[in-house]
Amino acid sequence: MDNTNLTLQVLIAAMNENDFSLVKNMNIHCDCIMANQTDNSSKGDFDIGGNSIKVINSTFVGLGANRNLALDNASADIVLFADDDLVYADDMPEGVLSAFETNPRADVILFSCTETDSEGQVVYNYAPGQGRRYMFNSLKFPTYVIAARTKSLKRKKIRFSAMFGAGSSYSFGEDTVFLADCFKAGLKVYGSDFNIGTSTKELHWFEGYTDSFFITKGAVYKCIFGKSAPVYGLHFAKKYAKMSGIDKKLIYELMEKGMEDYQKKIKTNNLHSTGL
Numbered sequence: 001m002d003n004t005n006l007t008l009q010v011l012i013a014a015m016n017e018n019d020f021s022l023v024k025n026m027n028i029h030c031d032c033i034m035a036n037q038t039d040n041s042s043k044g045d046f047d048i049g050g051n052s053i054k055v056i057n058s059t060f061v062g063l064g065a066n067r068n069l070a071l072d073n074a075s076a077d078i079v080l081f082a083d084d085d086l087v088y089a090d091d092m093p094e095g096v097l098s099a100f101e102t103n104p105r106a107d108v109i110l111f112s113c114t115e116t117d118s119e120g121q122v123v124y125n126y127a128p129g130q131g132r133r134y135m136f137n138s139l140k141f142p143t144y145v146i147a148a149r150t151k152s153l154k155r156k157k158i159r160f161s162a163m164f165g166a167g168s169s170y171s172f173g174e175d176t177v178f179l180a181d182c183f184k185a186g187l188k189v190y191g192s193d194f195n196i197g198t199s200t201k202e203l204h205w206f207e208g209y210t211d212s213f214f215i216t217k218g219a220v221y222k223c224i225f226g227k228s229a230p231v232y233g234l235h236f237a238k239k240y241a242k243m244s245g246i247d248k249k250l251i252y253e254l255m256e257k258g259m260e261d262y263q264k265k266i267k268t269n270n271l272h273s274t275g276l
Helices: 021-025 063-072 092-102 150-155 174-184 211-244 248-268
Strands: 008-015 031-037 042-048 051-058 078-082 086-088 108-116 122-126 146-149 189-199
Touching (some): 008 021, 008 092, 021 031, 051 063, 078 092, 078 150, 092 108, 092 146, 092 189, 146 150, 174 189, 174 211, 211 248
Parallel strands (some): 031 051, 108 189
Antiparallel strands (some): 042 051, 086 189, 108 122, 108 146
């Protein structure tokens, strides 16, 4: 593959946007696609500052479905997935493309990103480091640090599960499932020290160590690990018992409930495989 003169599109999953203020607020200085969940269906192509902005309004419900809608319409060599609370660094496009140019074997690259709280204080730095990544140490990274070669994703038919993420059956986990699918498909995943910008909402899906949290974790594990999910679930229960102060037996029982619930859902529809 020719890695010179690569093109980039930022793929934004948005809701009820009616102008281009989000693009400005996110400090996007490259082409982008906004898949906008709203009450109508329409498309528009616009030029803002020399950059192509494609807006796709749809009634699709759920984060995964709208990420897939943006991905289906992507035409650039490289796509960078985005959340609507990100503020990108001025040199983000150059940094992302440079990482792929210098890593010609990479299908997917995980980038660094700074996470802040509502007061603007740094609470976490995602830092995958340079070099090849593997499944056992990469599933913690959020969707908004993931960039990929569009052809690689489409060749392997990798999409986001419509069963996970905001507005779906399970309120989080779409990033974990997506990355696991990349590894399972044999895509080469690398890390980069380049910091793409700042995420301004700390773990906005996290509402504490609730029953729903552990049930969803069980569903995620079942989706990723299949028959081996109970083994990984036991390890998780021990780890989070120490972190949360909740009895590990109760945690595991809730995870088992999530595993069973996911198995029932997957038997009755094909949402995970189709993404819509």
